[in-house]
Amino acid sequence: MDENGLIDPEELRAAIRPDTILISVMAANNEIGTIEPLREIGEIAKEKGILFHTDAVQAFGHIPIDVEEMHIDMLSASAHKLGGPKGIGLMYIRKGVKIRSFIHGGAQERQRRAGTHNVPGIVGFGKAMELALENMEERSKYETQLRDHLIDRVLAEIPYTKLNGDRTKRLPNNANFSFRFIEGESLLILLDQNGICASSGSACTSGSLDPSHVLLAIGLPHEIAHGSLRLTLSEKTTKEEIDFTIEKLKEIVTRLRNMSPLYEDFVKKQ
Numbered sequence: 001m002d003e004n005g006l007i008d009p010e011e012l013r014a015a016i017r018p019d020t021i022l023i024s025v026m027a028a029n030n031e032i033g034t035i036e037p038l039r040e041i042g043e044i045a046k047e048k049g050i051l052f053h054t055d056a057v058q059a060f061g062h063i064p065i066d067v068e069e070m071h072i073d074m075l076s077a078s079a080h081k082l083g084g085p086k087g088i089g090l091m092y093i094r095k096g097v098k099i100r101s102f103i104h105g106g107a108q109e110r111q112r113r114a115g116t117h118n119v120p121g122i123v124g125f126g127k128a129m130e131l132a133l134e135n136m137e138e139r140s141k142y143e144t145q146l147r148d149h150l151i152d153r154v155l156a157e158i159p160y161t162k163l164n165g166d167r168t169k170r171l172p173n174n175a176n177f178s179f180r181f182i183e184g185e186s187l188l189i190l191l192d193q194n195g196i197c198a199s200s201g202s203a204c205t206s207g208s209l210d211p212s213h214v215l216l217a218i219g220l221p222h223e224i225a226h227g228s229l230r231l232t233l234s235e236k237t238t239k240e241e242i243d244f245t246i247e248k249l250k251e252i253v254t255r256l257r258n259m260s261p262l263y264e265d266f267v268k269k270q
């Protein structure tokens, strides 16, 4: 894996042992947006006769995924990440792949997950998928343009800032930055006061003040991982909103740095 979180297929191949039965790789990372080389990984899995699962929760409905071309045996996705209802997900299982039951009891879901079907959830997920697939290409183009505008301006106009994740192999709606010398939490609060919703990591760990494990795993030092910010956009986001966000970010980052003893030390040493 490189410093952008991108898996090197050859490194993956070298990690396979005689007792390896499963390769499971996120299709795209939910924090830094990096899109993994699924096709290359799938080809290795197929060649070695190992099952390949992808957690596509963040990518599904946002980027094209083809289970045949990419040799994916199992894929999981969740409705609420593409505008559907909360509480419903799906798992694609290639015909012939045998897995144990997840919940025993009834014969639902081909005996793999006992319990009454969540029909409104299923219907809602189906509709959300239909809508997401209908305009995926257009939406992705629009979001990518806005995302690149955001990234270009932030990197050019706010010094000591780093983009986390791959610059181009990246989800259309994701931007993740680290601002040196400041705390992500303070950034979030000040952005929120300006009506801007952002996140400093993933929702799964939002209750914790520890730096993101994803940013640590790609090699960021603690103090830089602490100053991280994730901004996500959608087809409804406008250029005006992005420009407003950038202006506010510039003000807030300057203000926080002016209060930061780390920044003061840094400036003195310059």
Ligand SMILES: *Cc1c(COP(=O)(O)O)cnc(C)c1O
Binding pocket: 026, 028, 029, 030, 055, 056, 057, 058, 078, 079, 081, 089
């Ligand atoms: C959100 C997310 C999950 C969890 O899905 P829920 O339906 O919210 O439980 C798992 N993996 C990734 C990559 C995600 O983005």
